[in-house]
Amino acid sequence: MLEYLVLAGIALVVGGFLLRLNPLLVVVTGALATGVLGAIAHGAPLTPSALFAALIATLKTLGKAYNNNRIITLIWTILPLIGLLEREGLQERARHLIGRIGAATVGGILLTYFLIRQITSALGLTSMMGQAQTVRPLLAPMTEAALEKEFGPAPDKMRERVRAWSAAADNIAVFYGEDIFIAIGAVLLIVGTMKGFGVNAPPLAISLWAIPTAICALVIHGARLLTFDRSLKRQMGQDT
Amino acid sequence: MSPPPDFLPKTLDIHVAYDVAGALFALWAVLSLFDTTNRKRVLNALFWALVAVSFIAGDLIGDLGNGILVIVLAAIAGFFGLGLGKPQTTTLEERQARSQKHGDWLFGAALIVPAITFVLSVTLLLPGFLHTAPLMVFGQPFLGDQPNLRTVVSLVIGIVIALAISMLWLKPAPLTPFQEGRRLVDSIGWAAILPQALASLGAVFLAGGVGKAVSDLTSSWIPQDNAFAVVAIYTCGMALFTIVMGNAFAAFPIMTAAIGMPLIVGRLHGDPVIMASLGMLSGYSGTLMTPMAANFNVVPAVLLELPDRNAILNGVIRAQIPTGAMMLVANTALLYFLVFRF
Numbered sequence: 001m002l003e004y005l006v007l008a009g010i011a012l013v014v015g016g017f018l019l020r021l022n023p024l025l026v027v028v029t030g031a032l033a034t035g036v037l038g039a040i041a042h043g044a045p046l047t048p049s050a051l052f053a054a055l056i057a058t059l060k061t062l063g064k065a066y067n068n069n070r071i072i073t074l075i076w077t078i079l080p081l082i083g084l085l086e087r088e089g090l091q092e093r094a095r096h097l098i099g100r101i102g103a104a105t106v107g108g109i110l111l112t113y114f115l116i117r118q119i120t121s122a123l124g125l126t127s128m129m130g131q132a133q134t135v136r137p138l139l140a141p142m143t144e145a146a147l148e149k150e151f152g153p154a155p156d157k158m159r160e161r162v163r164a165w166s167a168a169a170d171n172i173a174v175f176y177g178e179d180i181f182i183a184i185g186a187v188l189l190i191v192g193t194m195k196g197f198g199v200n201a202p203p204l205a206i207s208l209w210a211i212p213t214a215i216c217a218l219v220i221h222g223a224r225l226l227t228f229d230r231s232l233k234r235q236m237g238q239d240t
Numbered sequence: 241m242s243p244p245p246d247f248l249p250k251t252l253d254i255h256v257a258y259d260v261a262g263a264l265f266a267l268w269a270v271l272s273l274f275d276t277t278n279r280k281r282v283l284n285a286l287f288w289a290l291v292a293v294s295f296i297a298g299d300l301i302g303d304l305g306n307g308i309l310v311i312v313l314a315a316i317a318g319f320f321g322l323g324l325g326k327p328q329t330t331t332l333e334e335r336q337a338r339s340q341k342h343g344d345w346l347f348g349a350a351l352i353v354p355a356i357t358f359v360l361s362v363t364l365l366l367p368g369f370l371h372t373a374p375l376m377v378f379g380q381p382f383l384g385d386q387p388n389l390r391t392v393v394s395l396v397i398g399i400v401i402a403l404a405i406s407m408l409w410l411k412p413a414p415l416t417p418f419q420e421g422r423r424l425v426d427s428i429g430w431a432a433i434l435p436q437a438l439a440s441l442g443a444v445f446l447a448g449g450v451g452k453a454v455s456d457l458t459s460s461w462i463p464q465d466n467a468f469a470v471v472a473i474y475t476c477g478m479a480l481f482t483i484v485m486g487n488a489f490a491a492f493p494i495m496t497a498a499i500g501m502p503l504i505v506g507r508l509h510g511d512p513v514i515m516a517s518l519g520m521l522s523g524y525s526g527t528l529m530t531p532m533a534a535n536f537n538v539v540p541a542v543l544l545e546l547p548d549r550n551a552i553l554n555g556v557i558r559a560q561i562p563t564g565a566m567m568l569v570a571n572t573a574l575l576y577f578l579v580f581r582f
Contacts, residue, residue, distance in 0.1 A: 023531075028437065035447070064443075069439040070261075071389065072435045073432065080403055090339070136543045164558070167544060168563075175528070190516045197496070
C-alpha cells in the first residue's frame with residue numbers, strides 16, 4: 001500500500017487548484033511533496049537527513065526538467081511583434097476585413113480556419129499558426145466582428161464565448177492533425193516507447209493510423225461549428 | 241570543409257533561439273524596473289530577470305541551480321504577486337485611424353512569421369523525404385540536429401525577421417515594440433511560465449513512481465478477457481491520466497506498459513502499431529479537458545482576456561469538452577474495430 005503514497009502529490013495539486021491558490025506555487029509544492037513521498041514509499045528512512053536528501057534530489061529533477069522544457073516558453077518572443085502590430089491597428093483591420101466579406105459567419109470562419117490548421121499541421125507545420133501567432137491577432141477579432149455583423153452589439157458573455165471557441169478550434173485542429181506527420185514529437189515518442197517494448201513501429205504506419213481519427217475530428221468538430229451559429233442565435237434571443 | 245569563423249555562432253540551433261528569448265526577457269526586466277506606474281516594479285523586474293537567466297544560462301547553473309530558480313519564481317508569484325506595468329499604447333480611435341492608413345499591409349506583416357516558418361521548415365524537411373543529406377551550413381546541420389526542434393527555431397527566426405521588417409516599415413521609436421511586448425507579457429504575468437512548470441511537474445511525477453502506482457491501481461481489477469472492456473479501459477485510462485498529468489506524452493508509456501502491451505497485444509493478440517497510434521490520440525481527449533495542459537487551455541484564455549481564465553473549467557475548456565468526449569468514444573470504437581483485424 002505504501003507505493004500509493006506518491007498519489008498524495010496529485011491530490012495536493014488538485015486540491016490547490018480547487019482552492020484557487022496560485023497555480024505556480026501549487027505546482028512547485030506538489031512536485032516537492034511527490035518527490036519526498038516517493039522516496040519514503042521506496043523505503044527512505046524518516047530521518048531529517050534522509051528527507052533533506054530526498055528534497056534536494058527532487059529539486060534537481062524539477063530543475064533539470066524545467067531547463068529541458070524551455071522550448072515551451074519560447075513562444076513569448078512573438079509579443080513585441082504582436083504588440084507593435086496591435087498598436088498600429090491590426091485587430092481593427094481584421095474586423096474590417098470581415099465587414100467586407102458578406103457571407104462570413106462565426107461558424108464559417110472557424111471551420112475555414114480549422115481546415116487550414118489541420119492540413120498544415122498534418123504537413124508538420126505546427127508552429128506556423130497558434131494561439132499567440134494567429135488566434136489573438138487575427139482569428140478572435142475576425143470571429144468577434146462576424147458576431148457583431150450578424151447580431152449588432154453583442155453582450156460580453158457572447159463575445160467571450162466566441163473568443164473561447166476560436167482558441168478551441170486551434171487546439172482541436174492541431175491535436176488531430178499533427179500526428180499524421182511522421183517527424184512530429186508524438187510519433188517519434190511512440191516509436192521510441194514501442195521500441196522499448198520490443199515492437200518495431202515504423203513512423204509511417206503510426207502516422208497512417210492517425211488518419212481515421214483526423215477525419216473523425218473534422219466531422220465531429222465541423223458539425224459543432226456548423227451548428228454554432230444557430231446556438232449563438234438562440235443565446236442572443238435569451239440574453240436580450 | 242573549413243571550420244566556421246570564430247565570430248559566428250557555431251550552430252544556428254535551439255540555443256540561439258534561447259539567447260534571443262533571454263535577451264528579450266532581460267530587456268523586459270530593465271524596462272519594468274524603470275516603470276514607476278507599477279507599484280511592484282521590483283518584483284516584475286526580478287521575475288523577468290530570472291526567466292532571462294534560465295534562457296541564457298540554464299545549461300550552466302546546474303540542476304540544483306535550476307530547481308532553486310523555479311522555487312524563487314513560484315515564491316515571487318505566490319507570496320508577493322506581480323504588478324501590471326502600463327507602458328503607453330494607442331487609443332482605440334488612434335488604432336482605427338492607423339488601421340485605415342496602413343490598410344491590408346498589416347496582414348502582410350502578421351503573415352511574415354507563418355510564411356518564413358513554412359519556407360524554412362519545408363527546406364529542412366525535404367531532405368528527409370528525398371533521403372538526401374540534411375542542409376549543412378559551416379559544416380553543421382542548419383537549424384540544429386534535432387528535427388522536431390527545427391520548426392521552433394524557424395518560428396523564432398521568422399519572428400525576428402518579421403519584427404525587423406515591421407520596424408523598418410512603421411518606424412516606431414526603437415523601444416516601442418518592446419514596451420508594447422511588455423504590456424502583453426505583464427498582462428500574462430506568471431502564467432507565462434506555468435506551462436513550462438507543469439511540464440516539469442510531470443517529470444517529477446514520473447520519477448516519483450506515480451506511473452507505477454496508477455498502473456498497479458488499474459490493472460488489479462480489469463476483466464482481462466473482455467476485449468471491449470480492456471480497450472475501453474486503455475483509451476479512457478489514457479484520457480484520465482492525461483487529465484491528471486496535463487500531457488498525453490507522459491500517460492502513453494505508463495498506460496501502454498500497464499494495459500496495452502500485456503493485455504491488448506499479449507493476451508488478446510491485437511496489433512501493437514494500431515494500438516499505439518490510437519492510444520496516444522485517445523490521450524488528446526484528456527488534453528482538451530484539463531487546466532493542467534496550461535499552454536493549450538490556460539494561455540489562450542489569458543491571451544484572449546477571458547474573465548474566467550483561472551477557473552478550473554474556463555471557457556476554452558468548456559468549449560472543448562464535448563468534442564473531447566466524442567473523440568474519446570470515436571477513438572475507442574476505432575481501436576476496438578481495427579486492432580484485432582489487421
